[in-house]
Amino acid sequence: xxxxxxxxxxxxxxxxxxxxxxxxxxxxxxxxxxxxxxxxxxxxxxxxxxxxxxxxxxxxxxxxxxxxxxxxxxxxxxxxxxxxxxxxxxxxxxxxxxxxxxxxxxxxxxxxxxxxxxxxxxxxxxxxxxxxxxxxxxxxxxxxxxxxxxxxxxxxxxxxxxxxxxxxxxxxxxxxxxxxxxxxxxxxxxxxxxxxxxxxxxxxxxxxxxxxxxxxxxxxxxxxxxxxxxxxx
Amino acid sequence: xxxxxxxxxxxxxxxxxxxxxxxxxxxxxxxxxxxxxxxxxxxxxxxxxxxxxxxxxxxxxxxxxxxxxxxxxxxxxxxxxxxxxxxxxxxxxxxxxxxxxxxxxxxxxxxxxxxxxxxxxxxxxxxxxxxxxxxxxxxxxxxxxxxxxxxxxxxxxxxxxxxxxxxxxxxxxxxxxxxxxxxxxxxxxxxxxxxxxxxxxxxxxxxxxxxxxxxxxxxxxxxxxxxxxxxxx
DNA sequence: TTCAAGTTATTTATCGATATTTTTTGTAAT
DNA sequence: ATTACAAAAAATATCGATAAATAACTTGAA
Numbered sequence: 468x469x470x471x472x473x474x475x476x477x478x479x480x481x482x483x484x485x486x487x488x489x490x491x492x493x494x495x496x497x498x499x500x501x502x503x504x505x506x507x508x509x510x511x512x513x514x515x516x517x518x519x520x521x522x523x524x525x526x527x528x529x530x531x532x533x534x535x536x537x538x539x540x541x542x543x544x545x546x547x548x549x550x551x552x553x554x555x556x557x558x559x560x561x562x563x564x565x566x567x568x569x570x571x572x573x574x575x576x577x578x579x580x581x582x583x584x585x586x587x588x589x590x591x592x593x594x595x596x597x598x599x600x601x602x603x604x605x606x607x608x609x610x611x612x613x614x615x616x617x618x619x620x621x622x623x624x625x626x627x628x629x630x631x632x633x634x635x636x637x638x639x640x641x642x643x644x645x646x647x648x649x650x651x652x653x654x655x656x657x658x659x660x661x662x663x664x665x666x667x668x669x670x671x672x673x674x675x676x677x678x679x680x681x682x683x684x685x686x687x688x689x690x691x692x693x694x695x696x697x698x699x700x
Numbered sequence: 701x702x703x704x705x706x707x708x709x710x711x712x713x714x715x716x717x718x719x720x721x722x723x724x725x726x727x728x729x730x731x732x733x734x735x736x737x738x739x740x741x742x743x744x745x746x747x748x749x750x751x752x753x754x755x756x757x758x759x760x761x762x763x764x765x766x767x768x769x770x771x772x773x774x775x776x777x778x779x780x781x782x783x784x785x786x787x788x789x790x791x792x793x794x795x796x797x798x799x800x801x802x803x804x805x806x807x808x809x810x811x812x813x814x815x816x817x818x819x820x821x822x823x824x825x826x827x828x829x830x831x832x833x834x835x836x837x838x839x840x841x842x843x844x845x846x847x848x849x850x851x852x853x854x855x856x857x858x859x860x861x862x863x864x865x866x867x868x869x870x871x872x873x874x875x876x877x878x879x880x881x882x883x884x885x886x887x888x889x890x891x892x893x894x895x896x897x898x899x900x901x902x903x904x905x906x907x908x909x910x911x912x913x914x915x916x917x918x919x920x921x922x923x924x925x926x927x928x929x930x931x932x933x
Numbered sequence: 934t935t936c937a938a939g940t941t942a943t944t945t946a947t948c949g950a951t952a953t954t955t956t957t958t959g960t961a962a963t
Numbered sequence: 964a965t966t967a968c969a970a971a972a973a974a975t976a977t978c979g980a981t982a983a984a985t986a987a988c989t990t991g992a993a
Contacts, residue, residue, distance in 0.1 A: 481772045482946070484760070509974065518948050520753055523976085524760040527717070531764030533859065539714045540954055542975060552855070559856045566795060622785070623792045626766065627860050715976065742944065751978045756946085773984060775945060 487525035506543040557682040560631040567616035575618030586614035642688040721758035739776040790915040793864040800849035808851030819847035875921040
């Protein structure tokens with residue numbers, strides 16, 4: 468039978484709140500909206516083409532996620548960034564991703580193994596290509612890490628991990644506006660092998676080392692940036 | 701100089717959104733709003749005496765916290781409860797509280813020790829009194845656990861732990877409408893001693909054992925309730 | 934009786950408007 | 964100059980109303 472006239476799916480996501488949420492989240496993670504920047508609802512209205520209500524709902528959710536801070540009656544701000552915060556996120560991400568990975572190794576099946584192999588292959592392709600697209604790499608890297616913990620059935624662990632991964636990603640994006648080449652491939656390979664061999668200890672160490680190394684570089688760039696900032700003042 | 705007429709602080713918290721958020725959160729945790737219950741904004745408006753906007757903002761935040769689920773264009777629901785979810789929360793709470801406790805033991809100072817002793821004493825008083833007020837106990841229990849991890853400086857660890865603690869509390873409150881007496885005192889004492897002696901291993905084991913035991917009882921009651929539910933159908 | 938289609942009714946999601954609150958600007962006095 | 968105060972401007976938080984979507988109900992036919 469024929470439906471009325473409206474298409475069932477207007478724009479990928481359903482509600483305007485969701486759209487605003489995803490776009491704001493993405494813009495914060497990718498540095499389009501800078502840390503400590505004031506989020507004026509009136510201004511965002513025009514920019515995003517939605518009303519104040521959906522925006523405020525999206526901002527409320529982002530507040531709970533830690534991407535936005537909301538002060539009393541003084542509106543919303545993009546969450547600040549600091550070395551301490553990065554260190555904090557890093558430490559906790561290691562704890563959670565290690566846990567998720569171990570659970571995954573315990574209960575992962577054949578399909579899980581296949582996904583890891585496939586995701587690693589795609590990531591390898593991007594890492595070894597000459598013209599490395601950073602956006603492409605981000606996607607493949609995320610897919611690989613997701614594949615590793617795909618066997619983890621804990622809803623809450625996934626929820627928290629997902630937040631921390633994106634928080635970490637924000638630091639990477641903001642700090643590495645100048646891309647820094649590094650030999651990640653070796654770490655990814657060790658991670659893949661340890662997982663496929665079901666060696667929890669080795670995989671745990673590998674993921675810890677991998678995250679720590681990534682964070683170190685980000686932290687160094689962050690420190691340099693904040694030094695330059697102080698010099699200007 | 702004289703201000704206009706309005707008192708500067710209407711009701712403890714500042715915005716109506718915050719008030720609605722806290723009240724909804726509390727009502728969900730304490731079972732006033734039951735799992736899977738539909739949260740009709742129009743109805744809540746009258747009940748809480750606030751407009752739709754602050755309510756929707758509060759519900760959005762609670763969605764991010766996992767106390768409420770929001771489906772597409774079908775409104776808000778109180779988050780469901782299940783044995784699997786309880787097991788999930790329990791496992792992750794152990795991981796996080798253990799971590800927070802160990803960090804706390806490492807960096808806790810004299811004031812931290814004092815707080816633990818004081819909180820334990822107050823908790824002891826409630827536990828040993830003849831007419832045990834469950835609400836009083838909840839507060840003292842929370843204070844004690846907070847005191848134990850007060851030395852933990854990780855903002856993110858605290859944030860996630862706080863959510864899990866309250867999620868756990870919801871299960872306790874819903875399942876233990878009939879209060880079940882149990883010997884918690886011994887476990888609390890072991891926890892206190894291990895912390896004061898700065899024994900991370902012992903404290904970690906104690907907190908794990910303590911949370912597991914609590915969850916077991918809650919789970920048993922939950923199972924009985926769900927069985928009774930099925931019998932009626 | 935059961936199923937299906939159309940209609941009514943409820944409720945959600947959104948927008949525009951209003952009243953406070955905060956921030957900024959301007960002015961005068963020390 | 965600098966501080967203090969007052970007035971204006973901007974922006975926030977909130978409410979009431981409207982349009983769109985879902986759910987409930989009724990009716991009619993197999």
